[in-house]
Every structure is written in structure tokens, then in C-alpha cells.
Amino acid sequence: MVWLNRVLLYATKPKKPLRAYKKTGFLDSIRIYVKAGAGGHGLPKFGGIGGQGGNVVMIADENLSLNDVVKQHKTKRLVAVNGKNSSHNFILGPPGADATMQVPVGVSVYTDEGKNLGELNEAGQQLIVARGGPGGHPKNGFLGVIGQARSVRLDLKLIADIGLVGFPNAGKSTLLKAVSHARPKIASYPFTTIKPNVGQLMYKDLRQISMADLPGLIEGAHMNKGMGHRFLKHVERTKLLLLVVDINGFQLSPQHEHRNCLDTIVLLNKELEMYKKDLIDKPSMVIINKMDSEGAQEKYNQVVDKIRHLDEAIMDYPEEFRPERTLKFDEIVPLVAKQRDDEPKIGASIEYVKDRLRKLLDVHALPDQGKQIDEDVKLKSKLEGELVERARKLV
Incomplete structure (x- = not known):
């Protein structure tokens, strides 16, 4: 009788409707x-x-x-x-x-x-x-x-030229919206992005560069915490890593320790390395966002030199936080991703960011093109040698 009552109670209990993102989620x-x-x-x-x-x-x-x-x-x-x-x-x-x-x-x-x-x-x-x-x-x-x-x-695994990497609420979606025609969900709370978004950076000469905005990582993402492996894998096929960090740092919850700007970069470096060491070899650039917040310029001046020499800065961290190898940033850009035209300009402009991303992709593509040319030349020489050898045998 008790079992029957439980069954009837469960059957009549109203079920919560599925959230919208679960109905039309990204597969x-x-x-x-x-x-x-x-x-x-x-x-x-x-x-x-x-x-x-x-x-x-x-x-x-x-x-x-x-x-x-x-x-x-x-x-x-x-x-x-x-x-x-x-x-x-x-x-x-x-x-x-x-x-x-x-x-x-x-x-x-x-x-x-x-x-x-x-x-x-x-x-x-x-x-x-x-x-x-x-x-x-x-x-x-x-x-x-x-x-x-x-x-x-x-x-x-998404194939994009640029992959946005950062902790939640760092401004990745805001940046994607500013530089492309993508319209990701933006809000003032963490984990706004729950599925990858891909936008196209458009240039006057009709050049297009794709940028993927991935859900924010958390500490332990390499162990599949948070959305972990499900979205870290999309970084593997990008040509350039674009780290976006909040100048004020990040705190997941009141129960978690607050991480400053430099801490977040070191931890992101560690998470990428622990997931797949090859990711550290990718070209990278870092954007220090929210430079319009109070005291941002002073904080930036304190950390910019340490970010440039990240391999030395990590020596001040405990061994469990210290990555074996560090990312080599081609550029460090202070930015206000959410900046209106009528406001005084702070940091770099969006057009500058788009231009630098394009140049970095082109510069790092040159060695690959050179390798392909060398391989083609070697193959041509090998085929010519085989043809000459065959001709001699026929004669």
C-alpha cells in the first residue's frame, strides 16, 4: 500500500518544464x-x-x-x-x-x-x-x-581560426559581439555562455576570420570539472588562442578563493597544459578586459611586465599551480570590450584588436606555408630522380 501511494504521488507530481537551452542545446x-x-x-x-x-x-x-x-x-x-x-x-x-x-x-x-x-x-x-x-x-x-x-x-570539434579562452564572466561573449556579427547571450553573471558560439570577423577587403566563443572554464577543467572536456576539445583545432581575462580577477563563489588577473592567466595556462600539452605551442594573445573599472590602470601597470615574462612570474606560485611550460603571448592588449562610441576611449580599439588578430594569423601561417613548399620541392626532386633511373633501365 505504501508503495502504491508513492507511485500515485509521483505520477500526480507536476514536473518542471525543460529549460530552453536544454530543448535546443548544442550537440x-x-x-x-x-x-x-x-x-x-x-x-x-x-x-x-x-x-x-x-x-x-x-x-x-x-x-x-x-x-x-x-x-x-x-x-x-x-x-x-x-x-x-x-x-x-x-x-x-x-x-x-x-x-x-x-x-x-x-x-x-x-x-x-x-x-x-x-x-x-x-x-x-x-x-x-x-x-x-x-x-x-x-x-x-x-x-x-x-x-x-x-x-x-x-x-x-569546432574548426575556427581563433578560440576564446577564459574564466566565466571575463567578457568573451561581449568581445565576440563587438568584433563580429554574432549575437551571443550576454549578462552580468557567470556561465552566461552554455554552448559554443562562432562569429565571423569581416574586413573591408572581404577577408573573413572565424572566432569561437567557448563556455567559461573553471579550476579543474582538465579533470572534466564544470563543462571541462566537452568544450576544451574545441580549442584543439583553432589556429590561435585568445585569452580574455578580467583585470579585477575572478571568484567563482563566496566559498572559492578570489584570483587576481595574473592568477587567472597562470591557472588558464595550467588547465590548457593539463588537458593537452600541445596547446601550449599554439600562437596566443591575451586581452585584459574591463579597463574602465576603478583602479584598473594601476592593476594593469603592476601585472603587464609579469605577463610578458610569465615563465619567471610562475616561480612565485606553489608547485601545484605552476605549469611546466608557459604560453608565449605575441601581444598583451588592454581593452574595454563593452564601450560605447560616445564614451572616452580607454585602452585599445576594437578595430586595433581585429587588425592585430589578422596579422598574427598571417605571420604564424608563413612557417607552415614554407614547410609545405619544402615538402613539395623534395617530392618533385624524388619523382624526377625515379624517372631518370627508370629511363636508364629502359635504355
Whole structure:
């Protein structure tokens, strides 16, 4: 009777409606079941070979999101067609049709065991995630082989030129809104950004640079605290890290210790390093925001030299806070991201920030272009040598 009362009470209890962001949230990972087609049986009497089973193929499309993928494939199942059996009319059995799925650019495909099947980083790129079974032939007793079947995880990592990194309420969304046409949610409380936003920086010569605003990190993000790994992974594919810090520092809650401006930079450096050490090698720039607050200029003068020599400044911190390697900032820019035109200018202008970001991306792209040219020259020389050697043998 007690159990029945509890059931009835639970059934009549009004449920809280889902929050808006949970209804239309940003998907960056989905799991689907894929099954390739089985090969058709052969025909031993005439030596017929069965048709190859169809593959399951992912195709990258830059105009899609994982939300679109879920809408198009509500069952989250993708099954290819089996190959046809060999017959008197078709000694070579017709192959089964492939099953294709359009996915966003930037998707990595993993098995349940964690094996990386491949990445789709360019529009039109294709990846076979389940191979069809071969048809029946003399070596397998003319029996068709079943195709691969498994569950795979599509893991999306945003591809952007610039990644905004910082603690909550540092002004990342405000900066993105100021430099681009993006309209992220902005408010005066932490964790306003609950899903990544991507904006395009537009220039007069029609150049476009993409910037990703990621939800604010907290201490321990590398251990998956807060939104941790779910959004740190999006930083991996950016070309330049743009740290945004509040000149007044940050305090997550009254129970947490207040961190000053320099502390937040050191902790962000530590979190990035603990998540993936390669991130420290990325080009970086830091913006000291909210320079219109009281005493901001004095605080800036006290920390700017320490930020320039961060490798020396970290020696004053306890070992548990001290990163092994430090970010090398190409520039330190004081800024008021939320500044109206009728107010006196404080710090750098938004146009200056856009110009510097463009120049930094171009400067750091030059070594990569040089490496590619060297590789092309070496390949050309190698091919010329092989052709000459073959010509000698023919003579």
C-alpha cells in the first residue's frame, strides 16, 4: 500500500518544464549504429562470385550541424544494402548500395572501444565507417561474408581560426559581439555562455576570420570539472588562442578563493597544459578586459611586465599551480570590450584588436606555408630522380 501511494504521488507530481537551452542545446557528440551489407553468395556450379556488400560512408558537409544529423536520422541507425547472390543471369552478383550520411566538417569518428576511425576536416571528404562483406568466391566456399556492424560516436570539434579562452564572466561573449556579427547571450553573471558560439570577423577587403566563443572554464577543467572536456576539445583545432581575462580577477563563489588577473592567466595556462600539452605551442594573445573599472590602470601597470615574462612570474606560485611550460603571448592588449562610441576611449580599439588578430594569423601561417613548399620541392626532386633511373633501365 505504501508503495502504491508513492507511485500515485509521483505520477500526480507536476514536473518542471525543460529549460530552453536544454530543448535546443548544442550537440557536439552523438552515438549511432551502423551496419554494412553482407556479401552475396557465389554460384559454385559456374564459378559465380557474389556481390560485395554495401559500405556505410560519412561525407563531410560544411552547412550541417549534428542537430541536423539527428533530425535527418531520428532512429540513429544506418544500414547498407546486402550484395546480390550470383545467378545464371548474373555470374558476378551486383554489389549492394552504400548507405551514406552527411555530417558536419570537423567530425571525428570513434568506436565504443575508443578507436579513432578517422576525421572529416574538409567539405566533401569521405570516410568508410563500416565495410561491406565480400561476396562468395572459391576461397571462402562461395559463401558471402557478413559486413561490419557496430556503434560509433561522432565527436564534433569546432574548426575556427581563433578560440576564446577564459574564466566565466571575463567578457568573451561581449568581445565576440563587438568584433563580429554574432549575437551571443550576454549578462552580468557567470556561465552566461552554455554552448559554443562562432562569429565571423569581416574586413573591408572581404577577408573573413572565424572566432569561437567557448563556455567559461573553471579550476579543474582538465579533470572534466564544470563543462571541462566537452568544450576544451574545441580549442584543439583553432589556429590561435585568445585569452580574455578580467583585470579585477575572478571568484567563482563566496566559498572559492578570489584570483587576481595574473592568477587567472597562470591557472588558464595550467588547465590548457593539463588537458593537452600541445596547446601550449599554439600562437596566443591575451586581452585584459574591463579597463574602465576603478583602479584598473594601476592593476594593469603592476601585472603587464609579469605577463610578458610569465615563465619567471610562475616561480612565485606553489608547485601545484605552476605549469611546466608557459604560453608565449605575441601581444598583451588592454581593452574595454563593452564601450560605447560616445564614451572616452580607454585602452585599445576594437578595430586595433581585429587588425592585430589578422596579422598574427598571417605571420604564424608563413612557417607552415614554407614547410609545405619544402615538402613539395623534395617530392618533385624524388619523382624526377625515379624517372631518370627508370629511363636508364629502359635504355
